[in-house]
Amino acid sequence: xxxxxxxxxxxxxxxxxxxxxxxxxxxxxxxxxxxxxxxxxxxxxxxxxxxxxxxxxxxxxxxxxxxxxxxxxxxxxxxxxxxxxxxxxxxxxxxxxxxxxxxxxxxxxxxxx
Amino acid sequence: xxxxxxxxxxxxxxxxxxxxxxxxxxxxxxxxxxxxxxxxxxxxxxxxxxxxxxxxxxxxxxxxxxxxxxxxxxxxxxxxxxxxxxxxxxxxxxxxxxxxxxxxxxxxxxxx
Numbered sequence: 001x002x003x004x005x006x007x008x009x010x011x012x013x014x015x016x017x018x019x020x021x022x023x024x025x026x027x028x029x030x031x032x033x034x035x036x037x038x039x040x041x042x043x044x045x046x047x048x049x050x051x052x053x054x055x056x057x058x059x060x061x062x063x064x065x066x067x068x069x070x071x072x073x074x075x076x077x078x079x080x081x082x083x084x085x086x087x088x089x090x091x092x093x094x095x096x097x098x099x100x101x102x103x104x105x106x107x108x109x110x111x112x113x
Numbered sequence: 114x115x116x117x118x119x120x121x122x123x124x125x126x127x128x129x130x131x132x133x134x135x136x137x138x139x140x141x142x143x144x145x146x147x148x149x150x151x152x153x154x155x156x157x158x159x160x161x162x163x164x165x166x167x168x169x170x171x172x173x174x175x176x177x178x179x180x181x182x183x184x185x186x187x188x189x190x191x192x193x194x195x196x197x198x199x200x201x202x203x204x205x206x207x208x209x210x211x212x213x214x215x216x217x218x219x220x221x222x223x224x225x
């Protein structure tokens with residue numbers, strides 16, 4: 001089955017700890033994205049990547065880091081510098097950046113206390 | 114700041130009625146427009162994409178685009194309780210940009 005997987009579904013961490021969220025796709029898509037969604041709000045872009053070994057900051061990149069060592073994988077690290085990390089994190093992929101539709105993974109709900 | 118505006122709702126319609134969801138966008142250079150459905154606690158699911166002015170139909174869904182008015186809409190015919198969800202409008206960034214800008218969504222309730 002082709003698709004996007006994110007793990008884990010739920011994640012709990014103590015304040016001050018870094019945490020890495022996994023995103024894998026087998027759709028052979030070039031572009032991958034990370035979004036954050038807070039209750040009652042739209043999607044805010046954290047980072048995106050058009051090709052392997054290249055990525056760009058989105059609108060709210062502070063406190064986050066990413067890597068794109070393989071086409072299939074785009075992990076997101078939420079660092080201790082992110083002031084309000086509790087949120088629903090969504091990974092998406094697209095055949096091309098910007099002009100084509102994006103397909104979303106199931107999401108990871110992160111709670112930091 | 115490029116924006117996509119949607120009425121947050123909730124929009125409540127009776128079962129079998131037509132639900133009309135609207136969206137306006139600020140970037141005149143945008144070329145691609147999308148509607149996503151998001152059930153509570155789940156991730157967004159693509160339901161329609163539209164690239165040129167006019168109507169595009171897919172089953173019970175019709176997307177309408179008017180670039181001159183910078184307006185996109187989604188009509189859902191014969192609404193079902195299972196259509197109750199938040200509908201997100203998304204617009205690509207024009208001028209060679211690489212981002213997709215999402216609206217905050219409209220909540221739709223279909224009453225049985």
